[in-house]
Amino acid sequence: MSKRKTLIKVKPNKYKNGDIVKVSFMVMHPMETGLRKDKTTGKFIPAEYIKNVKFEYNGKVFTNMNIWETLSVNPVLTTYMKVDGEGVLKVTFTDNEGAVEESSQKIKPKG
Amino acid sequence: MQRRDFLRGLSVAAASAVVVTPSVSFAADEKPKGSNALSYKEALAAVTGSKTPEVSKKIALKVPEIAENGAVVPVTVEVDHPMNEDDYVKSIHVFATKNGNSRCVDAHLSPANGKAMLSTRVKLGETQEVAALVELSNGTFLISSQSVKVTIGGCG
Amino acid sequence: MRKILQISLCVVLASSLSFASEQFAMSNADRAMYEELMENNPADMMLSNGSELLDALGGDAALAKYLGLSEDELPVYLAGFPRYIEKFKMVVSIDQMLQAFMHESGKKPYALKSSDMFDMSSYVKSIANEQPINIDIEANEHMKKAYALGKEVFNTRRGGRGLSCYNCHNPGVVGGILRTQPLPDISAKGNASAATWPAYRMTKSKLATLQKRFQGCMQNALLAVIPLGSPEMTALEVYFTHEAKGAVIALPGLKR
Numbered sequence: 001m002s003k004r005k006t007l008i009k010v011k012p013n014k015y016k017n018g019d020i021v022k023v024s025f026m027v028m029h030p031m032e033t034g035l036r037k038d039k040t041t042g043k044f045i046p047a048e049y050i051k052n053v054k055f056e057y058n059g060k061v062f063t064n065m066n067i068w069e070t071l072s073v074n075p076v077l078t079t080y081m082k083v084d085g086e087g088v089l090k091v092t093f094t095d096n097e098g099a100v101e102e103s104s105q106k107i108k109p110k111g
Numbered sequence: 112m113q114r115r116d117f118l119r120g121l122s123v124a125a126a127s128a129v130v131v132t133p134s135v136s137f138a139a140d141e142k143p144k145g146s147n148a149l150s151y152k153e154a155l156a157a158v159t160g161s162k163t164p165e166v167s168k169k170i171a172l173k174v175p176e177i178a179e180n181g182a183v184v185p186v187t188v189e190v191d192h193p194m195n196e197d198d199y200v201k202s203i204h205v206f207a208t209k210n211g212n213s214r215c216v217d218a219h220l221s222p223a224n225g226k227a228m229l230s231t232r233v234k235l236g237e238t239q240e241v242a243a244l245v246e247l248s249n250g251t252f253l254i255s256s257q258s259v260k261v262t263i264g265g266c267g
Numbered sequence: 268m269r270k271i272l273q274i275s276l277c278v279v280l281a282s283s284l285s286f287a288s289e290q291f292a293m294s295n296a297d298r299a300m301y302e303e304l305m306e307n308n309p310a311d312m313m314l315s316n317g318s319e320l321l322d323a324l325g326g327d328a329a330l331a332k333y334l335g336l337s338e339d340e341l342p343v344y345l346a347g348f349p350r351y352i353e354k355f356k357m358v359v360s361i362d363q364m365l366q367a368f369m370h371e372s373g374k375k376p377y378a379l380k381s382s383d384m385f386d387m388s389s390y391v392k393s394i395a396n397e398q399p400i401n402i403d404i405e406a407n408e409h410m411k412k413a414y415a416l417g418k419e420v421f422n423t424r425r426g427g428r429g430l431s432c433y434n435c436h437n438p439g440v441v442g443g444i445l446r447t448q449p450l451p452d453i454s455a456k457g458n459a460s461a462a463t464w465p466a467y468r469m470t471k472s473k474l475a476t477l478q479k480r481f482q483g484c485m486q487n488a489l490l491a492v493i494p495l496g497s498p499e500m501t502a503l504e505v506y507f508t509h510e511a512k513g514a515v516i517a518l519p520g521l522k523r
Contacts, residue, residue, distance in 0.1 A: 005312045020225035024307045033234075035145050035211070047146065062223035068147055070207055070215045072183045072232040073472035074309035079218065082225035175297040179448070179523045183469040185300055232304070 004028055006103040008091060015083050017109045023055060024078040025091045025103075033069040052094040053077055057107065058087035069096075083109050144211060151206055151213040155244065158204055158217070164244055164252035172243045172255045181235045181261040186215070188243040190227035190253075194220075200227035201246045208256070209239035235261050301523075310389070310467035310519035313382075313474040317390030320383055324372050327394060333368050345391065346398035346516055349505050351409040358413040360478065360504055362388040363496050379495040385474050389465035393518040400462055400516060402508045410505070413498075417506025420499050426490035435488070448523065453507065461504070461511035466520030474519065477504055 005028040015021050027050065034047025049069035054061055063079040081089070090104040149157075155164075173187040190200045199222045205215040218229045233241070242256040321330065331338045349360045355367060362384055366376035377384035404414040424431040432453075435445070441452045453460050464477040475483070478495050481503055485492045493500045 005316055007312050007315065009307060011306070024230075026307055026309055026312055028309070028312050031234075033145055057223070060223060062221050064219040065229075066214075066217040066219075067231075068212055068214050068216075069145065070210050070212055070234055072234055072469075074312070076230075076232055076307045076309065077216075078187075078228070078230035078307065079220070080224045080226040080228050082223055084223075173300065175293070175300050177293050177297055179293065179297075179301060180470050182472065183304075185304055187300075 004101060006091070006101075008089060008103060008105040010089070010105065010107070014110055017083055017085060019083045019109070020080055021083055022078060023081050023089065024076060025053060025055070026074065026076045027093060027103075028074050029095075031069055031071055031073050031075060047096060050075065050093050050095050054092045055079060055081070056090040056092065057081055058085065083107065085109065147212040147214070149212055149214060151208040151242070154206055154213045155242075158202075158244060158246070159252050162250075162252050164254035167245075167253035167255060170243050170245055170253055170255035172241070172257050174241050174257045174259050176258075177260045177262060178235060181237070183232045184235050184241075184259060184261075185230070185232050186241060186243075187230040188228065188245075190245050192227055192245075192247065194222050194225055194227055196222050197248070199248045200224075201248050203227065203229045204244040204246075205229070205231070205233065206242045206244065207233055207235055207239060208242055210234070210236050235259060237261055305521050308467055308519055308521045309472075310465070310474050310521065313386045313467070314390045314393055314519055316383075317386035317388070320387045321390060324369065324374065329372070330368060330391065333371065334364075342395045342398050343401065346395040347401045347403065348392070349402070349413070349501050349508065351407055351413075357498075358409050358501055358505065360388075360496065360501050361391050362476070363501075365391060380479075382474070385465065385476055385479070388476065389474055389519055392465065392516070395516045396518055398516055399513050400508055400511050402505065402512055404505065404509050413502045413505040414509055416499065417502035417504070417509075420493070420503045421506055426485075426488065428489050430488045430490065432484070453510070456510055459511055459514040461508040462514035462516045463518070463520035463522075465518060466522045468522050470523060477507060480522075 007026040009024040009026075011022040011024070029050055030048055031050070032045050032048040034044060036045050037043065038045050047069060049071075050067055053065045053067060055063040062081050065077060067075065067077070086109065087107050088104050089107050090102055092100060092102040094100045169191045171189040171191070173189075174184065178184045186205055188203050188205065190203065192200050194200065200220050202220060203216075203218045206213045207215055215233045216229065216231055220227055235241070238258070238260045240256045240258045242254060245253040247253070321327070324330070327341060328338055331341045334341070334344065336344055345361065348364070349358050351358045352364065355363075362379050365384070365388055366379070369376040377387065404410045421432045424434070435450055436453045438452055438455065440450045443450045451460070452458065461477060464480060465474055467473070468475050468480075478500050481500065482492050482495070493503070
């Protein structure tokens with residue numbers, strides 16, 4: 001399967017060491033409940049959802065979320081993190097079939 | 112698993128319909144249960160165990176009073192509590208009390224968050240309460256809930 | 268008989284309108300909360316996909332070259348669509364211009380209704396972000412005609428309920444609430460719809476263009492749906508865009 005489109009946003013855009021910044025993760029995903037019927041075939045569309053999203057900064061997990069099909073399509077998840085040096089913010093997500101994907105962003109504090 | 116049960120039920124109903132009378136309605140109208148279906152009561156107990164959460168004003172649960180659209184309902188939970196190494200918010204759980212699967216998010220936090228906050232968008236099947244359950248590092252549970260009216264809004 | 272039916276339908280429609288003070292109108296706090304969602308608009312991912320699709324065709328630079336412009340001139344030029352393009356001998360929207368661009372680049376053009384085209388055309392329109400809409404309906408006879416046709420489409424009553432766009436979008440119903448939603452007066456000068464579409468539609472969890480949104484409205488109001496890219500549809504976009512002239516483009520939008 002092709003890689004899913006994701007986006008990581010850090011707010012504010014400029015930050016320094018010690019700042020607490022807002023981290024948002026978005027992914028294009030249908031979050032199918034398994035309870036919806038395909039209008040043309042009349043059959044249930046199989047459940048397909050992300051079950052875990054892990055936020056990691058310089059190798060340390062700071063937020064670990066279990067999520068369910070009850071989240072909206074193309075889910076958005078927001079948490080906070082304390083900036084502590086240059087490094088990489090990595091978000092790893094796992095779907096209900098166990099497929100794992102990740103996306104990352106550089107963290108560059110100014111001053 | 113649940114779905115298979117449902118399908119089995121369906122075939123039984125179909126078979127009996129043939130034997131008894133053709134006008135018996137099929138069980139197909141019954142809403143199927145998702146494989147993750149878990150009631151709010153059960154989901155809450157699964158997290159808190161035997162403890163009773165305390166209703167707390169330290170939790171700022173922000174949801175719309177009226178949802179524009181049940182498919183995208185914004186939920187923000189902020190906990191007014193320090194995030195120190197020895198005293199912090201351990202987790203924030205969001206429940207949609209009347210959804211088939213009432214669990215939406217279990218966010219496990221750490222002092223490295225600096226601030227205890229969670230924001231996302233959930234699906235709500237009908238008008239209901241959304242609850243935010245918070246576990247502190249000392250094992251205490253706090254809770255807050257808010258009702259959301261779900262309407263079919265506007266054109267299209 | 269038909270007349271009676273129409274009248275009674277009008278009564279039903281009128282009685283389902285309520286005003287802002289009623290309990291099912293959204294509060295300002297609620298509205299603010301929905302506005303906050305803009306901060307993380309899922310359509311950002313779709314526009315980023317559109318940008319990659321354009322990159323495969325040579326990116327902004329190749330598009331500018333195709334249009335006979337420098338890259339710096341691109342934003343202002345894009346803020347003037349739909350335009351009459353001599354090469355095509357017709358008034359076109361951005362998506363049709365992109366189809367021609369793809370064709371010329373030796374690629375099979377995306378269908379107007381495909382999600383790839385929505386992604387790419389929305390990205391291309393967003394190149395004009397922060398620019399005021401500068402459509403010029405006086406530019407030539409073709410644009411004048413398109414505007415007049417668009418206005419006619421907007422005001423023509425048709426379909427099962429004999430409704431026109433104007434019926435629900437006119438100064439007389441501003442402030443009215445139809446099932447929790449305030450009715451916007453998109454016939455008013457200065458409305459910004461053309462500046463905030465394409466947008467992510469939360470009810471559909473999809474990116475939609477202005478023309479696609481028109482189709483949804485027509486469908487639900489029981490009007491025969493006008494095809495994307497048809498002269499009438501492009502004309503309706505011209506009409507809307509002209510009414511929003513001067514509004515600053517801010518894409519992608521986020522709508523209910």
